[in-house]
Amino acid sequence: MRAPRTTIGRKLVTAMMLTSTAVLVLAGAVFMGHDFTSFRGLMVSRLVTRAHILAANSTAALAFQNSDDASQVLHALATDPSMIAAALYDNQGQLVATFPAGAKPGAVPARLVATGHRYERSRLSVSEAVVEEGKRLGTIYIESDLRELDERLRADGIVLLLSVFGSIAVAFALASWLQRGIAHPILALAEVARTVSEGKDYSVRSRAVGDDEVGILSEAFDQMLGEIQRRESQIRLLNADLERRVNERTAELEASNKELEAFSYSVSHDLRAPLRHIDGFVELLTKHAFASLDEKAQGHLTKISAAAKQMGALIDDLLAFSRVGRTEMRKTSVNLASMTADVIQELREDAKGRLVEWKVEELPTVQGDPSMLRLVLVNLLANALKYSGPTKEARIEVGARAQNGEIVVSVRDNGVGFDPAYAHKLFGVFQRLHASKEFEGTGIGLANVRRIVNRHGGRTWAEGAIQQGATFYFSLPR
Amino acid sequence: MVLARRASRLALLLLLLGILPAAPSSAGPRLTHEYDLKAAFLFHFAQFVQWPPEALPEKNTPLTIGILGEDPFGKSLDEIVANESVGGHKLLVRRFQRLNQADSCHILFISSSEKGRMDEVLSRVNRRSILTVGETKDFAQRSGIIGFVVAEKRLRLAVNLAAANVARLRISSKLLRQSEIVGPLRLQE
Numbered sequence: 001m002r003a004p005r006t007t008i009g010r011k012l013v014t015a016m017m018l019t020s021t022a023v024l025v026l027a028g029a030v031f032m033g034h035d036f037t038s039f040r041g042l043m044v045s046r047l048v049t050r051a052h053i054l055a056a057n058s059t060a061a062l063a064f065q066n067s068d069d070a071s072q073v074l075h076a077l078a079t080d081p082s083m084i085a086a087a088l089y090d091n092q093g094q095l096v097a098t099f100p101a102g103a104k105p106g107a108v109p110a111r112l113v114a115t116g117h118r119y120e121r122s123r124l125s126v127s128e129a130v131v132e133e134g135k136r137l138g139t140i141y142i143e144s145d146l147r148e149l150d151e152r153l154r155a156d157g158i159v160l161l162l163s164v165f166g167s168i169a170v171a172f173a174l175a176s177w178l179q180r181g182i183a184h185p186i187l188a189l190a191e192v193a194r195t196v197s198e199g200k201d202y203s204v205r206s207r208a209v210g211d212d213e214v215g216i217l218s219e220a221f222d223q224m225l226g227e228i229q230r231r232e233s234q235i236r237l238l239n240a241d242l243e244r245r246v247n248e249r250t251a252e253l254e255a256s257n258k259e260l261e262a263f264s265y266s267v268s269h270d271l272r273a274p275l276r277h278i279d280g281f282v283e284l285l286t287k288h289a290f291a292s293l294d295e296k297a298q299g300h301l302t303k304i305s306a307a308a309k310q311m312g313a314l315i316d317d318l319l320a321f322s323r324v325g326r327t328e329m330r331k332t333s334v335n336l337a338s339m340t341a342d343v344i345q346e347l348r349e350d351a352k353g354r355l356v357e358w359k360v361e362e363l364p365t366v367q368g369d370p371s372m373l374r375l376v377l378v379n380l381l382a383n384a385l386k387y388s389g390p391t392k393e394a395r396i397e398v399g400a401r402a403q404n405g406e407i408v409v410s411v412r413d414n415g416v417g418f419d420p421a422y423a424h425k426l427f428g429v430f431q432r433l434h435a436s437k438e439f440e441g442t443g444i445g446l447a448n449v450r451r452i453v454n455r456h457g458g459r460t461w462a463e464g465a466i467q468q469g470a471t472f473y474f475s476l477p478r
Numbered sequence: 479m480v481l482a483r484r485a486s487r488l489a490l491l492l493l494l495l496g497i498l499p500a501a502p503s504s505a506g507p508r509l510t511h512e513y514d515l516k517a518a519f520l521f522h523f524a525q526f527v528q529w530p531p532e533a534l535p536e537k538n539t540p541l542t543i544g545i546l547g548e549d550p551f552g553k554s555l556d557e558i559v560a561n562e563s564v565g566g567h568k569l570l571v572r573r574f575q576r577l578n579q580a581d582s583c584h585i586l587f588i589s590s591s592e593k594g595r596m597d598e599v600l601s602r603v604n605r606r607s608i609l610t611v612g613e614t615k616d617f618a619q620r621s622g623i624i625g626f627v628v629a630e631k632r633l634r635l636a637v638n639l640a641a642a643n644v645a646r647l648r649i650s651s652k653l654l655r656q657s658e659i660v661g662p663l664r665l666q667e
Contacts, residue, residue: 057652059525059526059652060522060526060650060652060653060655060656061652061655061656063518063519063522063525063526064519064522064633064635064653064656065515065633066656069655069656132522132525132526133524133525133564133565134564135525135562135564
């Protein structure tokens, strides 16, 4: 099971943090926006109030055209540094006094009658009517910079920033604490799942309690584990039972097989004694009475003798075949190359006068019973030699290759070959594809080969076609 | 975008129109002449002086500005006062030649033509609630209530607060700020 790239706890904390930060920032922005507009309104109303106070104080100055006094009234603004400029106009709109006294032309409007307020980039100006006893006497104009607004915004910003950071810290602590309740059961569940998948141990349980979906999940998971555990133990029981039954059957089979072999061995063995008598008395009869017999009787006697000898050979082969199945295997390292060379050397004697080309590739050393493997090689090579007899220039090749964890040895000849339709019959006992008149033999050699190779844990098979040679293979486990 | 820009331009235009000062021609003649100014001052006195209730018993009692002697204002005082009222009292201008006619007015301008009998005039009206205004030398010092004084080519006021007290007139501090206080603080009874 791969390690998680992130944890559910971290994800939860991130989600909570993002949410709370977004909410805070949004709320802060709304608060600042609201504060900005309301403070602007407040600034206007404060400036208007101030204008009203100054207007009330300057009525007489305007009425009696006392610009000195008007200047003095306006000079009261000097205590507030945010006041940039101010001016008084008579009821004709003519400038009467300015603040600061003697302000540059352009600092205040040259003429003014209208009233109202106006925000500019960095200042706020207010103009109000100067009225005494319901009679308009003139106009007052005050201009303030926006430093108060700036300071207010800066203070708001600082408070907001501090509260956002503080809230984030609190939110982080809370989120870290709260996520445990959600993440811990999940982590416990994940840990159990890991243990199960890595250790194949189905007896663990998450035992996580909770009233939420994780609780349900955990419960279901525990139930599933229980079910798996139950089924696994069931399968184990079934397996054990099956194995026991297979063993029983195998033992039964082996026993009956042994019985059968013992039977065939004893039959073969018991047949030899009467056969030897037949052979012996035929021989005696031939020695003493052959000449006195007519030609026809002589022929019968010769056939009896030949048949008895062939039967003896068959019985010997059967006994040998039986031994192959019964003898204890003694496995050692067998050098196939030198063994093949020995066998070929022996067979050359039989092939005197024939033109045979032997070709042996590199052969490996294998594990096996030397005498049995020697029997395999003798049988295969002798077969090759025998069935290439009619060929003028016989060619016998021995090769080996490793494939799929096996060593496959092949023996190829360019002899008479066989009909591939009968390939499956080749390795059976007494199965012959050619008449014994044509090629002598008992038909037990390849059966021996198969039995020996099988006992070594390998396989045997053959490829070929009529008059196109044959290739016999056997494999041995590495 | 275009609409918004157009709207803001329109707003700017309206703002400019509002803030722009009205043309001088529509605001009437400029008060430059000395008596135009004095006439205006006479009118403004009505705004900054409070008479005792018995002087203006009814809501509709007119507030009378009287001129004793030769009228130096011509038409300007009538023009200024026309259709004006202070505290609900219509303003009225009356011209007198004889002192006993002037008893019922609230503001009495005593013309320079009465210079010869100034003390007599003042001693006759100073116990009544009449705001006496004059332009003769030391008018206020001689127990007139408000005297016009021309100094450095500017029209200034001299106020005799004691005389005002005797007449039971309350002069607004705003007006006093514009004035020079003269005479004793309290006139001997």
